[in-house]
Amino acid sequence: xxxxxxxxxxxYPLASHRPELLRTPTGKRIDExxxxxxxxxxxxxxxxxxxxxxxxxxxxxxxxxxxxxxGQNFRRAAELTALPDDKVLGIYNALRPRASTRQExxxxxxxxxxxxxxxxxxxxxxxxxxxxxxxxILAS
Amino acid sequence: xSTRSTARPQAPAVPRRSKRTEILENRPVNLDGFVEEWPxxxxxxxxxxxxxxxxxxxxxxxxxxxxxxxxxxxxxLDQFIADHAIDAEAAGRAMALxxxxxxxxxxxxxxxxxxxxxxxxxxTPAKLLEVVKTMNVVEMMMALQKMRARRxxxxxxxxxxxxxxxxxxxxxxxxxxxxxxxxxETTLGVVRYAPxxxxxxxxGAQAGKPGVLTxxxxxxxxxxxxxxRGITGYAETISVYGTEAVFCDGDDxxxxxxxxxxxxxxxxxxxxxxxxxxxxxxxxxxxxxxxLYLEIRCILVAKGAGVQGLQxxxxxxxxxxGAVPSGIRAVLAENLVAxxxxxxxxxxxxxxxxxxxxxxxxxxxxxxxxxxDFICSGYSAVPNYDNMFAGSNLxxxxxxxxxxxxxxxxxxxxxxxxxxxxxxxxRSRAARALQGVFAHLxxxxxxxxxxxxxxxxxxxxxxxxxxxxEDLKSAQSVMDRGVTGLDIVKGLEAGxxxxxxxxxxxxxxxxxxxxxxxxxxxxxxxxxTLSAVNDANDYAGPGSGYRPSGARWEEMKRLRHVVxxxxxxxxxx
Numbered sequence: 001x002x003x004x005x006x007x008x009x010x011x012y013p014l015a016s017h018r019p020e021l022l023r024t025p026t027g028k029r030i031d032e033x034x035x036x037x038x039x040x041x042x043x044x045x046x047x048x049x050x051x052x053x054x055x056x057x058x059x060x061x062x063x064x065x066x067x068x069x070x071g072q073n074f075r076r077a078a079e080l081t082a083l084p085d086d087k088v089l090g091i092y093n094a095l096r097p098r099a100s101t102r103q104e105x106x107x108x109x110x111x112x113x114x115x116x117x118x119x120x121x122x123x124x125x126x127x128x129x130x131x132x133x134x135x136x137i138l139a140s
Numbered sequence: 141x142s143t144r145s146t147a148r149p150q151a152p153a154v155p156r157r158s159k160r161t162e163i164l165e166n167r168p169v170n171l172d173g174f175v176e177e178w179p180x181x182x183x184x185x186x187x188x189x190x191x192x193x194x195x196x197x198x199x200x201x202x203x204x205x206x207x208x209x210x211x212x213x214x215x216x217l218d219q220f221i222a223d224h225a226i227d228a229e230a231a232g233r234a235m236a237l238x239x240x241x242x243x244x245x246x247x248x249x250x251x252x253x254x255x256x257x258x259x260x261x262x263x264t265p266a267k268l269l270e271v272v273k274t275m276n277v278v279e280m281m282m283a284l285q286k287m288r289a290r291r292x293x294x295x296x297x298x299x300x301x302x303x304x305x306x307x308x309x310x311x312x313x314x315x316x317x318x319x320x321x322x323x324x325e326t327t328l329g330v331v332r333y334a335p336x337x338x339x340x341x342x343x344g345a346q347a348g349k350p351g352v353l354t355x356x357x358x359x360x361x362x363x364x365x366x367x368x369r370g371i372t373g374y375a376e377t378i379s380v381y382g383t384e385a386v387f388c389d390g391d392d393x394x395x396x397x398x399x400x401x402x403x404x405x406x407x408x409x410x411x412x413x414x415x416x417x418x419x420x421x422x423x424x425x426x427x428x429x430x431x432l433y434l435e436i437r438c439i440l441v442a443k444g445a446g447v448q449g450l451q452x453x454x455x456x457x458x459x460x461x462g463a464v465p466s467g468i469r470a471v472l473a474e475n476l477v478a479x480x481x482x483x484x485x486x487x488x489x490x491x492x493x494x495x496x497x498x499x500x501x502x503x504x505x506x507x508x509x510x511x512x513d514f515i516c517s518g519y520s521a522v523p524n525y526d527n528m529f530a531g532s533n534l535x536x537x538x539x540x541x542x543x544x545x546x547x548x549x550x551x552x553x554x555x556x557x558x559x560x561x562x563x564x565x566x567r568s569r570a571a572r573a574l575q576g577v578f579a580h581l582x583x584x585x586x587x588x589x590x591x592x593x594x595x596x597x598x599x600x601x602x603x604x605x606x607x608x609x610e611d612l613k614s615a616q617s618v619m620d621r622g623v624t625g626l627d628i629v630k631g632l633e634a635g636x637x638x639x640x641x642x643x644x645x646x647x648x649x650x651x652x653x654x655x656x657x658x659x660x661x662x663x664x665x666x667x668x669t670l671s672a673v674n675d676a677n678d679y680a681g682p683g684s685g686y687r688p689s690g691a692r693w694e695e696m697k698r699l700r701h702v703v704x705x706x707x708x709x710x711x712x713x
Contacts, residue, residue, distance in 0.1 A: 035645060044626070050407065050652055054652070058657055096391050121402065
């Protein structure tokens, strides 16, 4: 579904114009997320999340309206959908100044790449490690 | 206008002062703080001899020198901006234009927004500063009218309580939504109250008009956690700073913040960063740069991180630029620069900065007249003593003035007059719905007496005190039990508020589509996304762009007291 060619003028907002392209990470269609389904216990909190494919569609839209940085953020976000909440919070805290050694940041980048195929996020963490080292804000 | 004149006999040693001096001494403006410039410590708004000269050198697609600094000497902001915010390919051509030429592109309505963006994406911080330094405030307003990302302006309100009273927060949120605010923000006196107050805001917001988005300003990691659970709808208090030392004091870096931006997007949650002039000098490390130069670095960090927008306009440091010459011009300039690099701008008019009603109004006009994505990034929808963000430039006492100014000038400030009966009904609905949700979730009960009081109250002083210990236990249990937005939906349904349950589910469902992640996105009351993608600003001079008309203009004509032209005895409302 990420192969779809989107035209921002015609297709955005996706929820209104291209709902058939949207799935929850649990595989439900957006029109299945009804009040009746909620009351029947058929909708869980995990169903109210965005799928990586959807973020890549939105990245395509961001790129085509001239917002490459926003698009890149959505692509990093697509990678992070695979990580549990506490893992995401943990990496954020590790990126704070003087919170991690170079080895710790490198280990995080490796894990992102190998366990989650999160190559863009891994690149961001490695870049941080280089800059933090040059600017003296790694943990000692 | 009232004056306080007390005729006192002068002590002999004191030189005699005129009656007029005495009257002026007693004017509220003289309670404000004014200070002379001191560029060496950064106590200067936007014109410092110590700001760098603009320049850029690109080698093999990489910026190797920027604003007089070699790449090896870049601090972390320089490097982040050079590598992520500036389009190195566009930089050569854009930087070759003079600051005045670029300012002309900004002001001239015949130059499209898109054409400006093709230049602004290649500009360095020092160059952007040079550009706005050539502009006076009227030129900046002309430019902002064109450069704001979303065509339709909107507004954001604060709903907080000095006692962290969730019933009050819910009722004021409902009223604020009804009055037109599309985003509502809360924060706490006692941080442990956060889950209860955030739930109250979320519930109350849907009682006024569906689709109002809510946030709770907290420390970054906690704010993200509430967002992930769906207890809040978006996030804003993601602060960035203009010097490396202050950024580190804030316990973050551009990389940690960029990661955080992706973390929010990965859960489908809208977010923007926050920054503002004066924060670095206030935190004691401005490296001798002007406030605006440092703020432009913040703006470009936000751009580089790929976050869709920024709350700026000094915000919680407004007393600092507000005290120096040309400071309020610099605050407008920061809004303009954010819009000029294609970010959503929630444009301040937030924390209170002046005792003078004239200065408060003058500070508002540069955002209200051209329109911004959010004219106030915190209009206080609660009385000043209840405002836990240290007050706002606008208070609930100003609602009718705001509506009259909109009508006088035919300028859309995104608010409206609402008849009292509708307001009381919405406040009641919000409080009753919260009562139902708390009961459903087994939280500290809300009594009918509290509800009756909150419907008619102005602030927390008029409300029965709550059992704080019980509330805090409830707040803790919300976190321990992992209560989510979906549980609030179920609570609303169980409490007999199916339409509000439906509205909240609609808001939560937005996370699945990600439409709200785009620049300047808001939800309409029909729960459709309106953003800079499908509501792009198309201002191109007189006769074009957004102008209030039709039903919206009719709505703006209504005030608390409007009389019939044919029969002045009759109010038409």
